[in-house]
Amino acid sequence: IGTRRSPMATGLAGQAILTVLTDCNTSLQPFRSLGLGCLLNPSSGEPPSFLVLGDSHAESLYPALARFSHATGQQGRLLQHFGCSPLFDIADQDIMTGCRLTLQQARDVIAEHRLTRVVVVSRFSNEYRPRETFAPRFEKMIAGFAARGVMVYIVRQAPEHPRFDRRQYLRAVLGQRFFGIDATPQIQRMTSSRAEHEQRQQFVNGVFASHQHDPRVRFVDFTSPLCDATDCTLGTTSTPYYADTDHMNFVGALTVSDVLTRQLLEVW
Numbered sequence: 662i663g664t665r666r667s668p669m670a671t672g673l674a675g676q677a678i679l680t681v682l683t684d685c686n687t688s689l690q691p692f693r694s695l696g697l698g699c700l701l702n703p704s705s706g707e708p709p710s711f712l713v714l715g716d717s718h719a720e721s722l723y724p725a726l727a728r729f730s731h732a733t734g735q736q737g738r739l740l741q742h743f744g745c746s747p748l749f750d751i752a753d754q755d756i757m758t759g760c761r762l763t764l765q766q767a768r769d770v771i772a773e774h775r776l777t778r779v780v781v782v783s784r785f786s787n788e789y790r791p792r793e794t795f796a797p798r799f800e801k802m803i804a805g806f807a808a809r810g811v812m813v814y815i816v817r818q819a820p821e822h823p824r825f826d827r828r829q830y831l832r833a834v835l836g837q838r839f840f841g842i843d844a845t846p847q848i849q850r851m852t853s854s855r856a857e858h859e860q861r862q863q864f865v866n867g868v869f870a871s872h873q874h875d876p877r878v879r880f881v882d883f884t885s886p887l888c889d890a891t892d893c894t895l896g897t898t899s900t901p902y903y904a905d906t907d908h909m910n911f912v913g914a915l916t917v918s919d920v921l922t923r924q925l926l927e928v929w
Contacts, residue, residue, distance in 0.1 A: 685720045685739045697766060698740035699723075701730035709738040711778040714767050717743040718818070719782035721908040725883070725918035726780070732922050733929075737780070740767050746788045747781045748798040750805075771809055779806055780814045780925070784907060785865045786821070796868050807877040814925065815869065817882040819917075820858040820893035821907040824851045830901050837898055844898040851895055858884075858893045881924035883917040 685699040700709070701723075713719055713726055719741040730737045745760035751768075753761075770776065781802075788795065806813050830851065833844035859866075872878050887893050887902070896902040902913030909917070 685723065685741050697770065698738050701727045701737035701739060705736050707736040708774055709736045709770070709776065710774070711735060711737045711780060712767060712770055712776050713737055713739040713741075713780045713782060714747050714763075715741050715782035716745050716747075716784060717741060718784050718908060721904065721910070722782055722816070722914050722917075722921070724911055724914040725921045726782075728915070728918040729922040729925055733926070738770060740770070741782075747783050748785075748788055748795075748802050750801065768809075771806075771811060777810055778812050778814065778929075780816060782816045784818060786818060786861055792864065795865070796871070799868055799872075803872070803875070803877050813878045814928065815878060815880045816921070817866075817869070817880060817884065818862060819907065819909050819913070820853055820884060820887055821861055822851060822853045822893075822895050822903060823906050824853070825895055825901075825903055825906045826851060827901065827903075827905065830895070834898060834900070848895055848898065849892075853893050855888050855891055855893055858888065879928035881921065881928065883921040883924060886917050886920055887913075 701713070719726075719739060723739065726737065726739065740763055742757070742760050742763040745757065745763055747764075749756045749760060749764060751761050751764045767779070771779065785795075803813050830848060833842075833847040836842040837844040869880060873880070884893070894902065896913070900912050902909055902916055904910040
């Protein structure tokens with residue numbers, strides 16, 4: 662497949678530099694003929710056996726999800742719409758038209774192919790306000806899929822790095838490459854600690870924990886290649902793993918792809 666630039670920058674700073682293999686944004690369907698969303702293994706003629714649904718974070722993990730599809734020989738279809746939470750309902754009046762369409766398309770794909778698995782990827786930590794609505798919306802999503810005979814696989818978020826500045830990061834990389842100035846201290850200043858990551862995810866993970874033994878849902882966490890006991894890495898002194906403060910880029914997605922594949926296989 663030819664590499665295409667994601668158009669997800671609309672209203673979302675920094676997303677134009679996300680590097681993905683193809684464009685899975687459902688809002689562009691009327692303007693192209695690439696099919697609904699995108700296939701995780703475009704070289705295969707097999708119909709999808711699972712669905713990936715989410716916001717732009719689902720697309721940012723496309724390389725890792727594609728590796729899972731290739732490794733297992735199972736075709737997947739990815740549907741995403743920027744800023745579209747899978748916790749929304751098509752009956753909600755205050756969501757974008759494109760988001761409502763995406764959620765309806767997800768139901769249609771599940772029904773057409775009689776899918777029994779959906780992988781959900783989203784920036785959940787950005788969706789729980791007001792807090793009292795998060796848990797019931799999460800439960801409603803799981804129950805809605807379960808009523809259709811679908812198991813839900815929740816992919817926990819990548820660590821966020823609010824201090825990340827791509828220009829400064831690349832300047833530090835170039836400084837090391839051409840002038841021998843160690844890039845590590847500057848990169849470290851932009852890096853979130855493990856404690857910061859856990860603090861940001863504390864509320865969401867608390868809701869997830871209440872479903873830890875729920876037979877309708879499984880959880881996967883791909884962050885082990887990114888976090889040690891102290892810090893969660895932004896990348897190397899050669900290249901960042903992030904396109905912006907919370908979206909992984911192509912290199913980052915490939916870095917976590919083996920762990921994501923293994924984690925999914927353990928609960929598949």
